[in-house]
Amino acid sequence: MLSRMNPLHAALSILSVSLGLGALGESRAATLVGYAELPADTFAEGPASGAYSGAGLRGEARFKSQPVQGFSGVQLDKAGGYLFLSDNGFGAKANSADYLLRLYRMNLTPKTAGGGAGSAQVGAFIQLRDPERKVPWLIVNEASPERLLTGGDFDVEGFVTAPDGTLWVGDEFGPFLLHFSADGRLLEAPISTPNLAGLPTLGGRAPIVIGHRGSSGTRPEHTLEAYRVAIEAGADFIEPDLVVTKDGVLVARHEPVIAVLDKDGKVLEATADVATRPEFKERLKTKKIDGQDVTGYWVEDFTLAELKTLRAVERLPALRGRAFDGRFEIPTLAEVIALVRETEARTGRKVGIYPETKHPTYMTQVVGINTSQLLIDTLVKEKFTDPARVFIQSFETANLKELSASIMPKAGVKLPLAQLISGPKEAPYDWVAAGDKRTYSDLVSDAGLKELASYAGGVGATKRLIIDEQGATTDFVARAHAAGLLVHAWTFRNEPTYLLPGYGGDPEAEMRQALRAGVDGLFTDFPATGAKVVGSATTPEVRSPQHPAFAQGASSAAANLGGSGGYEGLTLSPDGQTLYALLEKTVTGDPAGRLRLHALNLATRAWTLVGHYALDAGGEAIGDITPVNAQELLVIERDAAQGAAAKVKRIYRVSLTRRAADGTLAKTLVADLMDVKDPQGLAPSTRAGVFTFPFVTIENVVVLDANTILVANDNNYPATGGRGDVKDNTEFLWLRLDAPLSLAAGVGR
Structure with a gap:
């Protein structure tokens, strides 16, 4: 079962992790060896959807059933084909209350140099639901028997199938880990994310x-x-x-001096209005304090009763005003x-x-x-x-x-x-x-x-x-x-x-x-x-502003993670014992552009902080992670741009044990998705033998064999802009890497 998880390891010694964060100067342009598309307007059975606005107001449904896309996670299906996880819906919590969270079984037939349809067939789905009321707060379908989960409840991103057949799903709103049965039934309450980074205070005490x-x-x-x-x-x-x-x-x-005057009697600094009180005019004195002569009014020359007749004034009025x-x-x-x-x-x-x-x-x-x-x-x-x-x-x-x-x-x-x-x-x-x-x-x-x-x-x-x-x-x-x-x-x-x-x-x-x-x-x-x-x-937990606690009265100012900045990446170690969960955004207090990679031992439920993934200059987020072997993962990194403005769409091999000089997990470039070789012209958008993948979100990667990975975008249905002023299809890429991955046994097909 673990072999179906996405493991990665790009053995590119030229871009050695020991040199730091990836040698971009020597671009790794993988080769497109297979291509397929799923039309944006692909629907599955289910209730009408798309009725909610960005403000959460309900209107007329835009779609008669359920959009299949976008996709935010992929795994190899033990029955053959692939399992894809639908994203939270229409781009936000407020407008996705009628988008049902599902896993879709799919068969992909790539267009290759030898032919092929380049098509994607949608099969049966697994509906994520909470009939046993494990979620302890109100959900969209609170009163229904099956309590089908929606994009208004969770923003599901990565997922894995554990050795026992159960499903683990990463959420961005909490962020939470969600544990489901093989048929999509929530097995336990959402698991919160502990704030593990800590601060290097004396004895670990809070500052x-x-x-x-x-x-x-x-x-x-x-x-x-x-x-x-x-x-x-x-x-x-x-x-x-x-x-x-x-x-x-x-x-x-x-x-002790509460008003300091210069030789001309001008007040230089004061914390009380004593210089304006004629009854105390004779108290003005010059004294030597800490070796310096200072002229002013001195507290020790006033009784408490006299001081109580004075009033405080702002010491820095030019900066802070005199309102008080x-x-x-x-x-x-x-x-x-x-x-x-x-x-x-x-x-x-x-x-x-x-x-x-x-x-x-x-x-x-x-x-x-x-x-x-x-x-x-x-x-x-x-x-x-x-x-x-x-x-x-x-x-x-x-x-x-x-x-x-x-x-x-x-x-x-x-x-x-x-x-x-x-x-x-x-x-x-x-x-x-x-x-x-x-x-x-x-x-x-x-x-x-x-x-x-x-x-x-x-x-x-x-x-x-x-x-x-x-x-x-x-x-x-x-x-x-x-x-x-x-x-x-x-x-x-x-x-x-x-x-x-x-x-x-x-x-x-x-x-x-x-x-x-x-x-x-x-x-x-x-x-x-x-x-x-x-x-x-x-704070003991990592919480985004969409955390349900903030909908129940807690101040969202206590959020320490950017909106929907939770578990964009989730994967499983090749031995099936450890979940790896990578946040999409930086936790408050961590250096900018550093993303926490957590590990959860499935047997003991013990959390550890593996380290920090460092985004490149121009990198805004990660899109997915998958294992290569026990020591390495693949990570999709992207910017927030699309179309002609897109620059950073990359896949890195990241070490779980080796760190760069600044302490971040060392990484090596495996593939630049903005510079993919396509000598056969497999993709309709290829120009002069070069294929680019300029979608704003690329959220799916899985290892097929030591030389080949599958990558797909999340189309943020019904978004446009990746390929111009048209709805973005989901594109599936079979990429042959320039250097083979050092795979653990069982990883891939």
Whole structure:
């Protein structure tokens, strides 16, 4: 039975997989040795169809019965001939509710150099159905006894016949695997696709989203409103930077100076409206902070009561506007904790806080307060000391060491600490104040990370340590993880001014790259964006927007696969034990143009991720897969064009064990379907001995023998454009390969 599965292996050593992704410079033009057509307007018995519009509205049926085409999968029929799987119908879920999903038995008679009709005869069909109600959601024919399955229920693509005679079908809407009896009866509930790629975080834990100063990209930073919006957006932690008032209360401000003025009295930067308050005019002072003279208004010169009369303003008004200026107070740490508790009581979400002790050397030497001690005292007083809900961070080292060695032990608490790391030429100010000439570059050396791990559990690293100025991923995360340190990267912002050119203005692309690098958390001014990216990368299932969960109330924003991007390719290993299922589109978080190849052990039902198939430049999707031997598959790759615009219509031999330099499965070109030799003129479209196959979708391939494969298109009935302004027929090609395949025993006829 397995021998009827499509196995492939093009032994083209010139295009060795060890060289990478296929040497297109030396085109492999297979030879057309047989040709047949099935007219587009071919119908089988069944109810009228084609009554639904693209919006899902029902009108008058266009067809009196069931169109046979298009075809999205082929296998050799054990009774002789071929089995072809009909596609989901008329191109979309909404317009295919009256298209019945079937497998058609067909006899093909090729036109060859020796003659032949070049015809395709449609025989009996197997109707896919769910009479035992295995599908747990509503289907189109929900109330009928046989519950015939339609293109409004599933987008079926590849299929195989297992050694026990049952049928396995790949679906794109879920994506799901569907298990049917030999006569088309669904045997079990659709099998979901697990999200197996994972992220290389420390210990495999899901990354956290940290609302940097709250949702500071949408509200004035360090306000209860900014924190509230961050929590509602999905932040796991909110970050209050902490400074201290004249009467010893910790409040959330990015700096102890809340308005900076130049020598002429012009406000250069402000987070509060203090410079507009004449009653505080005399509080303007110049102080030295971290070695720099700064003129402005300082939190430590105001009591809490005085600060509460002020209102927050946007720190970056030229970028983010002033719509919320003057509306929010400066909050205390206690008030931030109260907000977190109120949210938990209302929603059940346990959100954490990630406080930073700002300028501890300045606070101790100039202000006279140990803010690290005050922070622990406040957390203890507020009974907020769960180590799963607090990180304490600082750009200096001495205060973190003091917290680790004495302050926290004396208070009976143990909270994780994070050493903040800035640019390599900068240095912790406690080192500068002590005359230490080292910089942050010393902290991020292997030796520095090892020493850092003696007092902290994590690193709050500038993102340029992880993704350099050229957009390349560095080895920093791997080195930090090797030292046992979490890596929380800062700061991710949506505005294009903060993005490298290579991202094309897409902040999600930057975040996804950081997640692929293995970061354990993202500091972001836009936690809604961070939560979306992390959620897509960590959802337990791969889901397309057509997944039934999204029709039942779940937000389709949680989809992590492009529309109908599921199992375009499905095949079976030559030994009959393993299903191989290849997605058509890229899962969110994976590099663009990389498609996941899954394996399912039929005996144990264990899933594994075999690797990623890399599309060529210009490649948009795959069309089908079939085995060659235990180590290799054939893959159809195509672009999204047809007719004269079509360029990429190719068949590759893909290794399941060998990988290119970038880690993707190595592949070798077997046949260029836009350059097929036809010296006998077998196909009516052949010109000057060259046949091209410019259909938008080519979704069928099966191995006949070591030298010959059969390929056919999906005509997306009733589509036109492959051969001009006419309905596309289904064309069947018998191709003799330039080099024979190394077939496993039993593969082919």
